Ligand SMILES: Nc1ncnc2c1ncn2[C@@H]1O[C@H](COP(=O)(O)OP(=O)(O)OP(=O)(O)O)[C@@H](O)[C@H]1O
C-alpha cells in the first residue's frame with residue numbers, strides 16, 4: 001500500500017502532500033500550522049484541520065490502525081506504518097500548540113548510486129572508495145545531522161556487501177532496504193502498557209552475535225548499544241556498519257563515546273577512546289546544505305589516537321565554491337592529498353581507492 005492510500009484515510013486535509021511524490025515530509029504543528037519538505041526545503045502550506053479535536057482524533061486513529069495507543073497516559077506515538085512511512089505524534093498538553101505529527105514518507109525510489117551521482121550528492125571517486133572500504137571489511141559509521149541522509153547512505157554502503165555474506169540487520173523501525181540474498185533482519189520492540197516486553201538494540205546485538213554474522217548492520221546508534229557494537233567490531237566482526245547523529249566525523253567518535261557511557265560501564269575514558277579509534281575505520285559524513293541539497297560531504301579515515309586524542313583524516317570531501325543569488329550552492333568533490341593507511345591492503349586486493 002502506498003503512503004498516500006494508507007494515511008489519507010486519516011489525514012484528508014494533507015492528502016495533496018501525501019500524494020505528491022516530491023514531498024518527503026509533512027509536519028503538523030497543531031490544526032492550523034502545516035509545513036512540508038519538498039526537494040530538501042521546508043515550506044509552510046495552507047492546509048489546515050477543522051479543529052484540534054479532529055486532528056487529535058486522526059492521530060489516535062493512526063495509532064489504533066497499527067495496534068498502538070495514544071492517549072493521556074501514553075501521549076507520544078512512534079510508529080512505522082505498513083507502507084514503510086514513519087510517524088511521530090505528541091498530543092497536548094505535552095505539545096503546547098495542539099497535536100503535533102511528523103510524517104517521514106517512505107520513498108519508493110531507492111537512492112541508488114546512479115541517482116546520487118545524478119543529484120550531485122557524491123562523486124564517482126567517493127563511490128569507488130566506499131565500495132573498497134566495504135570490500136576490505138572496514139567498520140564504517142555514517143554520520144550527519146537529523147534528516148541529512150544517513151539512513152539513505154547506509155543503504156547505499158550496505159549495498160556493496162557481497163551477496164555471499166550473512167548480514168544480521170538490526171533496526172528500531174525497519175527502514176533499510178538491503179537486496180542481498182542472505183539477510184537476517186530484526187526489529188526492536190517497545191515496552192507494552194505495563195512497561196514489559198521491551199527488546200532493545202542491545203538485546204538484539206547480543207542475539208545477532210550468537211547467530212554467526214559475517215556483518216552486523218545496525219540502523220542507528222543512539223545509546224548504550226554503542227558499546228556492544230564497538231566490542232563486536234573489536235572482536236572479529238569487522239565490516240560492520242551503522243549511523244550516528246553527529247556534526248562532523250570527529251564528533252561522531254565523541255558521540256560514540258557518550259553513548260557508550262550510557263551503558264554505565266566503568267572504564268577510563270582513555271581506554272574507551274582507544275577502543276573507539278581501533279574499532280571504527282572510516283566515517284562517511286552526510287549533510288543537508290542550506291540550498292536543500294543532501295550530500296556526502298566527507299569520507300574520513302580514523303587513525304590510532306595521537307596524544308590521547310582522536311586522529312581523523314579526510315580522504316575525500318565536498319568543498320563549496322560559491323552560493324548563487326538564488327541560494328544555489330556550487331562546488332566540487334575533492335580528493336585530499338592523503339594516502340590512506342589501507343592503501344597497501346587495497347592494492348593487494350586489487351581494489352581501487354578512487
Ligand atoms: N542525496 C539525497 N538526495 C535527495 N534526497 C535525499 C538524499 N538523501 C536522503 N534524501 C531524502 O531525505 C530524507 C531523509 O533521508 P534519511 O532518512 O536518509 O536521513 P537521516 O539522516 O537518516 O534522517 P534521521 O535523522 O531522521 O534518521 C528522505 O526523504 C530521503 O529520501
Ligand SMILES: [Mg+2]
Pocket residue numbers: 150151152220243
Ligand atoms: Mg535515519
